[in-house]
Amino acid sequence: MASTSAYSSKSELSVAQESSIDDAYLAPEARFECPICLAWLRDPLLTSCGHRFCRKCIESWLQRENPCCPVDNMKLTKDDIFPDNFTRREINQQRTKCPNIVRGCLEQLNPLDVESHLLVCEFRPPELPDNEKLRCFYVNWGCEEKFEDEPELEKHLEQKIHKHLNMISDACRKLTISQASGSSVIAQEANFWDPPSKNDQPSMSDSGNINELLKALYEKIVILEQKTREQDIIIANMTEQIQSTTLSMSKISLRHCNGCYLWYFKDFKSKISIMRNDHRNMYYSPGFYTSPNGYKLCIRLNISPYNQNSIAILIHMMKSEHDNTLDWPFSGRLTITLIHPVDASKNIKETMMTRPALDAFQKPVQEMNPKGFGYTEFALIEELFSQGYIDNNHLVVKVQAHPV
Template identity: 65%
Template sequence: MMAGNTNLNEYDTNVAQESCISDPVQAPEARFECPICLAWLRDPIQTSCGHRFCRKCIQNWLEREKACPVDNKPLDKDRDIFPDNFTRREISQQRIKCPNLVRGCLQDLSPLDVETHLLTCKFGVAKLPDNEKLRCTFVVIGCDAKFEDEPEQQRHLEQNLQKHMMLLLQAHSKFLINNSATTSTAAIAQQANFWDPPPKNEQSSAVQGNLDSNESIQALLRTLFEKIVMLEQKNREQEIIIANMSEQIAASNLAISKLPLRYCNGCYLWYITDFKNKVNQMRVNHHIMHYSPGFYTSPHGYKLCIRFNLSPKDPSYIAILIHMMKSDHDNSLDWPFSGRISVTLVHPIESFYNIKETMMTRPELEAFKRPLQDLNPRGFGYTEFALIEDLFTQGFIDNNQLAIRVHAQPV
């Protein structure tokens, strides 16, 4: 089923009336069928997401919608649709019977020529003489029965099911044998014509051999060219598939990477990498501040983050503050945030040396009210949490990184 607008059925009917006419005798294969009008592809177009449509169908669709009707991928009608000449060539080589087959028209047609043919077909309903008899639907495979009216024809079809099945089986077997023999003969002949050297004892034979060889080379080159086009088409399709899969994998990885932040139960460990360089930059520019990713007190709880910067009172200290962040379920929470928050500088070797402070929230402060922006600009914490020199001398900096653990518990 196609994804997209709920008015798709109504829209599809309009497009089919404007651009395509379904074949009442033989439905197209899935690869030759337009997903919008469900008929043979006319002037085939391929999208950047790997789907094929009639040119008019997809253009009309994109005038109303900006996404693929099959997988809902965003599409731009000027950049993301391309002519599909390979499919156009394949469809033009297909053959189906005239829809007036039951009335005697045995003509083989290209699917795209049926509409034009029906305008002039002498077996059309409007042009049939009064005494014209209906023929069996299986006339093409050998059933020569004729009928006065359609009820009689229907009774014949119901009563001769076994006979028609036998005729179908015989026709299928004959087709397989003839097709196999024709393909093998043509391949052998082509190879022989190309590789056999011309006779050396007759000048005329040599000239004729050269002509045959040139024709064979031309035929071989055409075949190779078609194969190259087909391979390029398949390569393009594979590139599109790989690109789509890469996007899906990247989105999945991003979602997976955020799971620990949502399910950490308010206890988050933040590693500040390249600590020395960050401190030097903040000494030059005191407005530089570093924020951790947002983490949650529960899967659908409050969202917070940690801020680290130099103390505005004494740049020899680091400041650590907590900021409330906006989430998609804030309307289900009680505001202002009320609870206990612990901040710990983690010693990489011995937990005995950890520096830990615990604070209770204050509901009257702006820092704990429901954020109206992605990040509440007001933070709450310690402006002089620890001396930077002590962090280096006491071994808190390991591999040029500092670990800060915050545990937020709503009450």
């Protein structure tokens, strides 16, 4: 990902120069901060969903496989981003002091010009000798390793975080003990690790090593926050894709069941109680198909309107995207079976032929035909319990639909 922060030019700025960049430059206001690189907006663009990004950052981001807004995951294309000239003018009007103010530079700069100014500032600290440029940044804390090129140094800094923190901890413990004067060592260590205010100007009396440490740690935190934000977005997108795939797979099984569907009617006892309290309550199965491009049906189960001790099972025709290619009314054979979980010989099975003249088998004009066809007294509820049809509080209903 393209980053436009001051830390992207390490090959041009010495370590001493990097350590002098003040917190005011590193921490722009939220409205001027790019959510991708976490630095000042450069050539800002505004998305159709109302978020601002650096031009290079968002254009690089949109080159991904599934381009979307890094903030709210809204789908984006290049046509959904526009130049934000108002914000550009606001940033150009901002002024910040040169980070080398402690050395005498009184320049007040646009935040975007600080990086280039540091390369020519007459008050910049002297560059390290050539043989010192590829020393570890933590050389003052005891790390003596040297490197041939920048990538090797970067790899070392990423892999040896714990080693460097241990070095810093040991050095700070010794410093705290040596500076103790009447106050407890524990209290001084606690004060030492208090985070500095972002708006505080560096003090001439501060230890150079401590300032260098804080700047390096701040840089590492910014990089880790950026990587964490990117990973969170990737995980959210993958979760959404998995959920979508799972839903699609469940629909595939319904479309390719060839008219033979097993409905696991769960939580049977509580649902029977609900339906007995109010006969208007009914339960419907998901829609299933007689073939991938065939008729769509569903099962309805409710308390019999004529006998509250019996269940009614009926079949309803449902609207599908292929109805115009099918012959109407639906004509065929329907078989309803209550499955006994242990003894198949006890299965309750009924077969019926459709009646084309009935409204139940006409072409649906709404999501589901209000008229169903089946048995209003299919089985006694008490017998379902006593003869073991209810297994683990589930009732299994099998329906086979064969058009002719």
